[in-house]
Amino acid sequence: MPLGVLAGALTFIPYLGAILAGIPGVIVAATVGPSTILWVILLYAFCHLVEGYILSLIVMRKAAHLRPALTVLSMVFLGGLYGFFGVVIATPLTATIILLVQEIYIQDNPREFLA
Incomplete structure (x- = not known):
């Protein structure tokens, strides 16, 4: 145990x-x-x-609501830029960016996003 x-x-x-x-x-x-x-x-x-x-x-x-491919790509990209620290922060940072884009841009301007 x-x-x-x-x-x-x-x-x-x-x-x-x-x-x-x-x-x-x-x-x-x-x-x-x-x-x-x-x-x-x-x-x-x-x-x-x-x-x-x-x-x-x-x-x-x-x-x-993160796609597995997006998670892996963010880990590879940030790992290449910042090494081990980039891999550690890749998934939370990606989730935060997606949430911010949805909250700020998509919900405030739904017609502009779909046009």
Whole structure:
């Protein structure tokens, strides 16, 4: 249970969090044997891939109405400009920009947007 809570908390750190979350699990698995270490690494990798590339994009699309392609493109663009910090702020910044455009421009000028 504590390893699961730690892994869940560390997944909020993009990219590095999954690696940090797996280290305690691998250390515990090392007390059992080498094959257990391999299974734990595979399990952590599989769970991280499913969460990072499938579930989080679905949640972003439903909660913030962000398209997965837009999320990935913003992460690539801002990551190229600002490195790790750009990747961290890419999704919230994209959601904020979309919300501001909808609130300020589209709702105030619906005819101009559709024309």
